[in-house]
Amino acid sequence: MNAGEEITLRVWRGDAAAGRLVDYRVRTAEGMVVLDALRAIQATQAPDLAMRWNCKAGKCGSCSAEVNGHPRLTCMTRLTEVAGEGNPLTVAPMRAFPVVKDLVTDVSWNYEKAKEIPPFSPAPRDPDGRRRMYQHEVERVQEFRKCIECFLCQDVCHVIRDHPENKPKFAGPRFFVLLAAYEMHPLDTANRVEQIRQDAGIGFCNITKCCTEVCPEGIHITDNAIIPLKERVVDQHYDPVLWLWRKLTGRGKTSAATPPPSR
Amino acid sequence: MMADTGAALPAATLRRDPWWLEILPTIALLGGFTLYALYVIFVNNHYYAEPYLSPFYSPCLAAQCQHLTLPLVGRWWTLSPALLVLWAPLGFRATCYYYRKAYYRAFFWAPPACAVRDLPKAYAGETRFPFLFQNVHRYFFYLAVIVVLFLWWDALLAFRFPQGVGVGVGTLVMLANILLLSAYTFSCHSCRHVCGGHVDAFSRAGLRHRLWEAVSRLNERHGAVAWASMISVALTDLYIRLVAMGVLHDIRIL
Numbered sequence: 001m002n003a004g005e006e007i008t009l010r011v012w013r014g015d016a017a018a019g020r021l022v023d024y025r026v027r028t029a030e031g032m033v034v035l036d037a038l039r040a041i042q043a044t045q046a047p048d049l050a051m052r053w054n055c056k057a058g059k060c061g062s063c064s065a066e067v068n069g070h071p072r073l074t075c076m077t078r079l080t081e082v083a084g085e086g087n088p089l090t091v092a093p094m095r096a097f098p099v100v101k102d103l104v105t106d107v108s109w110n111y112e113k114a115k116e117i118p119p120f121s122p123a124p125r126d127p128d129g130r131r132r133m134y135q136h137e138v139e140r141v142q143e144f145r146k147c148i149e150c151f152l153c154q155d156v157c158h159v160i161r162d163h164p165e166n167k168p169k170f171a172g173p174r175f176f177v178l179l180a181a182y183e184m185h186p187l188d189t190a191n192r193v194e195q196i197r198q199d200a201g202i203g204f205c206n207i208t209k210c211c212t213e214v215c216p217e218g219i220h221i222t223d224n225a226i227i228p229l230k231e232r233v234v235d236q237h238y239d240p241v242l243w244l245w246r247k248l249t250g251r252g253k254t255s256a257a258t259p260p261p262s263r
Numbered sequence: 264m265m266a267d268t269g270a271a272l273p274a275a276t277l278r279r280d281p282w283w284l285e286i287l288p289t290i291a292l293l294g295g296f297t298l299y300a301l302y303v304i305f306v307n308n309h310y311y312a313e314p315y316l317s318p319f320y321s322p323c324l325a326a327q328c329q330h331l332t333l334p335l336v337g338r339w340w341t342l343s344p345a346l347l348v349l350w351a352p353l354g355f356r357a358t359c360y361y362y363r364k365a366y367y368r369a370f371f372w373a374p375p376a377c378a379v380r381d382l383p384k385a386y387a388g389e390t391r392f393p394f395l396f397q398n399v400h401r402y403f404f405y406l407a408v409i410v411v412l413f414l415w416w417d418a419l420l421a422f423r424f425p426q427g428v429g430v431g432v433g434t435l436v437m438l439a440n441i442l443l444l445s446a447y448t449f450s451c452h453s454c455r456h457v458c459g460g461h462v463d464a465f466s467r468a469g470l471r472h473r474l475w476e477a478v479s480r481l482n483e484r485h486g487a488v489a490w491a492s493m494i495s496v497a498l499t500d501l502y503i504r505l506v507a508m509g510v511l512h513d514i515r516i517l
């Protein structure tokens with residue numbers, strides 16, 4: 001693809017009831033991203049084309065869509081990156097969430113899931129009124145704080161994408177990242193393992209790593225969040241030696257899980 | 264609203280890249296390795312060519328072994344001695360987090376590739392039998408460590424020729440193999456967890472923090488060494504087998 005060339009964008013148009021893919025011709029320019037092409041369509045051919053965007057810098061997480069079937073941030077996807085896959089280029093809304101209109105989806109399921117997670121619960125302050133932690137012990141959770149809540153990982157996760165009946169029982173990769181950020185925090189005191197297993201349904205994840213593949217922030221969701229959480233669930237539920245150890249010594253016992261915040 | 268589905272799109276995927284290419288190497292390698300392992304177990308022969316013992320038959324515990332490591336099982340065991348031990352390292356691989364990803368994609372098609380629709384209609388992941396069983400992976404890790412120690416012993420014995428200490432091509436093959444197997448075993452996610460991943464406040468667990476950091480670095484390559492060590496186990500056996508059969512002549516280097 002060269003700048004100035006015309007390409008075809010096949011954009012999904014419709015609402016919750018029905019929709020179809022519609023072709024638009026766009027003249028490309030140097031360094032153009034998919035979001036630019038969509039805005040060009042909106043400006044010249046389809047003023048009613050609905051889409052979300054804000055920062056155009058890969059930081060607000062609002063322009064998520066599926067480009068040639070790949071969940072991506074449209075503002076960070078250069079046409080030259082995907083042009084090799086052939087003409088036309090398809091742009092569709094995230095498949096795991098209900099469509100509001102065109103490329104805009106209703107991601108409120110994620111907000112419901114977020115409400116179920118007990119907030120950060122730090123230990124009491126030291127006698128001098130401060131809280132202390134060391135850089136080397138928070139390093140591990142700092143990666144998780146890069147999340148921009150684009151929900152691309154939620155969208156690609158087959159547990160809900162292909163089996164929406166699991167939505168009530170499964171929190172999805174984004175929230176395993178959040179749970180890991182709290183659970184592994186040196187100062188957090190909440191007991192989250194029970195919640196991770198039961199309400200967040202970590203057992204549904206079969207660690208096939210698509211969430212990691214699509215994360216625009218490059219968070220190692222599976223290796224650094226989900227698998228370590230699965231191992232913590234094993235500690236409490238599937239390790240007979242640790243179970244015996246807890247019975248005999250009374251150490252490492254799970255107290256009752258911290259309840260989700262009341263609404 | 265909670266269980267609503269998304270846009271009605273015409274196909275199982277809108278991906279146009281050849282996504283199915285990703286699963287072909289997995290099918291070929293895992294399928295090929297399984298067939299080769301079955302063959303090696305059931306021929307029950309040509310697994311020892313002095314001083315080399317095939318990793319499929321190590322530690323060799325039955326009285327009928329061509330090279331006995333430890334005489335734990337008597338003459339009554341008439342099946343292949345590989346069956347006594349091999350379930351542990353194979354179970355370790357079968358429940359490995361990395362292989363799980365590989366075979367859930369390639370053989371169960373759940374999902375076949377990212378953003379490509381699952382083949383199975385119903386899905387419970389690892390919440391139920393049989394996949395709930397994957398949670399025992401940690402115990403396979405402990406067993407695998409024991410097997411790795413025996414394979415180090417075998418690698419040392421591979422320097423001991425009838426005429427004295429020496430190095431053959433087979434010695435180097437066995438050494439490369441045990442290095443790869445050690446890298447695979449100690450880069451395991453369960454190893455990472457038991458070494459220090461379970462700790463929240465590293466400031467109160469300095470040694471575990473250092474261990475965790477070291478294992479974490481290895482762990483980044485876990486997928487690559489999973490394949491490399493699997494291939495090297497098969498090739499090590501093949502080399503020893505061909506020497507034992509007289510097809511190949513082991514060249515002495517030193």
Ligand code: SF4
Nearest residue numbers: 157205207208209211
């Ligand atoms: S690794 Fe788990 S959470 Fe991530 S996409 Fe796959 S099934 Fe979903």
Ligand code: SF4
Nearest residue numbers: 147148150151153215
């Ligand atoms: S974890 Fe990554 S993919 Fe998921 S919402 Fe956060 S930034 Fe997006």
Ligand code: FES
Nearest residue numbers: 055056061063075
């Ligand atoms: S517009 Fe903000 S991330 Fe794309």
Ligand code: FES
Nearest residue numbers: 359360361451452
């Ligand atoms: S061996 Fe792969 S995760 Fe343990």
